[in-house]
Amino acid sequence: xxxxxxxxxxxxxxxxxxxxxxxxxxxxxxxxxxxxxxxxxxxxxxxxxxxxxxxxxxxxxxxxxxxxxxxxxxxxxxxxxxxxxxxxxx
Numbered sequence: 001x002x003x004x005x006x007x008x009x010x011x012x013x014x015x016x017x018x019x020x021x022x023x024x025x026x027x028x029x030x031x032x033x034x035x036x037x038x039x040x041x042x043x044x045x046x047x048x049x050x051x052x053x054x055x056x057x058x059x060x061x062x063x064x065x066x067x068x069x070x071x072x073x074x075x076x077x078x079x080x081x082x083x084x085x086x087x088x089x090x
Contacts, residue, residue, distance in 0.1 A: 005032065005033045005074055006036045007023055007035055007036065007072055007074045007076060008035075008036060008037035008066060009037070009076045009078060010039040010040075010063055010077050010078060011040060012045050012078075013045075019076055020038060020055075021053065023035040023076075036071055037060060038050075038055065038059050038060070039060045039061070039062070040061070043059075043061055046059045046061075047059075
């Protein structure tokens with residue numbers, strides 16, 4: 001079996017939470033992917049996600065810091081639509 005794909009998620013709003021939880025479920029069920037990073041400028045929202053899910057990866061408050069870390073090969077953008085173009089080019 002190949003190594004799981006490390007994924008980061010940008011944005012933990014309503015849909016970001018849903019997608020992040022699904023990634024955690026896929027990680028636990030199949031081991032094909034691994035949620036290793038979350039990014040949200042609202043530290044309280046990230047802390048609530050961590051407390052609710054037991055997420056043990058890295059949390060970032062900016063896309064710049066996340067991108068500079070080089071932690072993931074794949075990123076799911078679930079931030080507000082108007083931010084996608086800029087965030088996808090960082």
